[in-house]
Each structure stands twice: as structure tokens, then as C-alpha cells.
Amino acid sequence: MLIQKLTKKFGRVTAVDEVDLNTTTPQMIGIIGPSGAGKSTFLRMINRLTPATSGKILVDDRDILKLEGAEKRAWQRDCAMIFQQFNLVPRLDVITNVMLGRLNRHSNLKSIFSIFSKKEINQAFNALSRLGIAEQALKRADNLSGGQQQRVAIARALTQEPKMILADEPIASLDPMSAQVVMQALREINERDGLPVICNLHTLDTARSYCDRVVGMRQGKVVFDGPPTELSRDVVRDIYGAEQEIDESMTSTSLESASMHHSTSYQNHGFATA
Numbered sequence: 319m320l321i322q323k324l325t326k327k328f329g330r331v332t333a334v335d336e337v338d339l340n341t342t343t344p345q346m347i348g349i350i351g352p353s354g355a356g357k358s359t360f361l362r363m364i365n366r367l368t369p370a371t372s373g374k375i376l377v378d379d380r381d382i383l384k385l386e387g388a389e390k391r392a393w394q395r396d397c398a399m400i401f402q403q404f405n406l407v408p409r410l411d412v413i414t415n416v417m418l419g420r421l422n423r424h425s426n427l428k429s430i431f432s433i434f435s436k437k438e439i440n441q442a443f444n445a446l447s448r449l450g451i452a453e454q455a456l457k458r459a460d461n462l463s464g465g466q467q468q469r470v471a472i473a474r475a476l477t478q479e480p481k482m483i484l485a486d487e488p489i490a491s492l493d494p495m496s497a498q499v500v501m502q503a504l505r506e507i508n509e510r511d512g513l514p515v516i517c518n519l520h521t522l523d524t525a526r527s528y529c530d531r532v533v534g535m536r537q538g539k540v541v542f543d544g545p546p547t548e549l550s551r552d553v554v555r556d557i558y559g560a561e562q563e564i565d566e567s568m569t570s571t572s573l574e575s576a577s578m579h580h581s582t583s584y585q586n587h588g589f590a591t592a
């Protein structure tokens with residue numbers, strides 16, 4: 319994927335400002351940066367949830383930003399999105415939530431229960447086992463812990479058979495232990511399936527531990543792009559702002575920030591397989 323001068327303006331605010339990004343091998347890329355840097359907007363432009371103002375996203379010589387109709391939907395199916403708030407259907411059981419990842423492969427939606435083949439049901443169970451939560455399959459999604467729900471969302475993404483995974487702050491609502499499990503799952507998918515993963519993270523230590531490549535954004539611009547080993551103190555200060563002295567723990571997953579986010583966990587029930 320070759321991203322050239324990707325830009326998004328909201329009125330007078332330039333949320334993403336001429337961002338270039340070139341990926342060749344299926345890397346695990348972490349995008350970091352302060353709140354408002356444009357991380358979410360950047361990811362949402364890649365899978366066409368947010369229309370770009372200008373720029374190009376070239377994949378196999380096609381400009382993704384120009385795709386319409388069925389071709390656009392096919393692209394959206396190819397890049398599975400993972401959200402901070404999981405976006406499961408809370409009252410449905412886990413296995414059905416996972417099979418919803420198949421929905422956009424069916425042209426006619428008649429009944430959820432009659433359209434899935436045995437193969438698809440097996441596929442959904444396999445995805446759950448792979449994520450270590452097969453025994454939760456028949457529980458209602460809203461009876462699971464946050465970490466388990468995010469693993470269900472990842473299983474749903476896998477049944478979509480994507481070519482890429484985009485994750486927007488996948489661990490921001492999770493406790494540190496669950497956060498580790500979820501990051502390990504994404505890393506394992508990246509390595510074993512060879513799927514590129516682009517992951518917005520608000521914690522520096524997570525980017526350091528799990529990513530091959532870190533992209534630092536500030537005010538819509540990429541101010542760093544390199545391996546985690548090159549994230550020196552100066553670079554970090556450049557990303558998060560020179561005004562404040564950055565302490566690594568400040569940008570790391572803390573129990574306090576996890577519980578702060580947790581209270582909002584169930585508010586967003588929007589279901590998106592995009």
C-alpha cells in the first residue's frame with residue numbers, strides 16, 4: 319500500500335495533513351500521537367469510513383479513494399476494523415456475533431440463522447478457539463469481560479477473511495492484563511497469517527513492545543516513522559509536544575486510565591463489519 323499526501327480537512331481544521339506511508343511487507347504498525355493528532359481520521363480514511371479531502375491510497379495500482387459501489391464495499395471487507403468499544407451486538411450470543419463477520423459476503427440477508435453454512439459456523443468456532451474463548455461461544459456478548467469482547471471482535475474480523483486489520487485504540491478500554499492478551503492476539507495474526515496490522519495506540523510502551531514500525535503523528539503530520547528502537551527521548555518529545563516533559567509511564571497503560579474509559583464501554587452498540 320502506498321499512501322500519498324493523504325489529507326483530511328474538517329472546515330478549517332486539517333486533521334490529517336499530507337501524510338505519506340509506504341508499506342511493502344505485512345508489518346505491525348503502531349500509530350502514536352497526542353489526542354487530536356489525526357490517528358483515527360487517518361485509519362478511517364484508509365477503509366473509506368471518512369472521505370478524504372485529497373491524496374491517494376494505491377493498492378495494486380488502484381486508487382482506493384476512487385472506488386465506488388461494489389468495489390468500495392469489497393475494499394471495506396478487505397480491511398477489517400477493530401474499535402475501542404468492540405461494537406458487538408450485546409444481546410446476541412458470541413458465536414452469532416462472530417458470524418456477522420460473514421454477513422457482507424452474503425448478497426441477500428433473509429435470516430441470520432438460515433444463511434450461514436456449516437463451514438461458516440465452523441470457521442467462527444475456529445476463530446474463537448484460536449483466540450482462546452471458544453467456551454464462551456453461546457454466552458450473550460454483553461456477559462463477557464471487555465477483554466473477551468475485544469477478542470470476539472477480533473474473531474469476527476478474522477471470519478471476514480480480511481487482507482488487512484485496522485485497529486483504532488483496541489486496548490484503550492481494557493485493563494492491562496486484557497490489553498496484553500489482545501495485543502498478543504493481533505501480533506499473532508500479523509505473524510502467522512501474514513496480515514498487515516495498523517493499530518492506533520495511546521500507549522508508548524505498547525507500541526514499543528508489539529510493533530515492527532512506529533508512526534508518530536502530531537497535528538495531522540507524520541513526525542516520526544521508524545522502528546521502535548529509534549524512539550529516542552527527543553523523538554518522543556517531538557511527537558507528544560516539547561512543552562511538556564514526557565515520562566514514559568504517562569503514556570503507558572495504567573489502571574487509572576483503563577477504568578476511566580471503562581464506564582463508557584457499553585454505550586456504543588453500533589455494529590460495523592464495514
Ligand SMILES: Nc1ncnc2c1ncn2[C@@H]1O[C@H](COP(=O)(O)OP(=O)(O)OP(=O)(O)O)[C@@H](O)[C@H]1O
Nearest residue numbers: 328331333351352353354355356357358359360520
Ligand atoms: N467528524 C469531525 N468533525 C469535525 N472535526 C473532526 C471530526 N473528527 C475529527 N475531527 C478533528 O480532527 C482532528 C483529529 O481528530 P482524530 O479523532 O483523528 O484524532 P486522534 O489522534 O484519533 O485523537 P484521540 O487520540 O483523541 O483519539 C481533531 O482536531 C478533531 O477535533
Ligand SMILES: [Mg+2]
Nearest residue numbers: 357358359518
Ligand atoms: Mg482517535
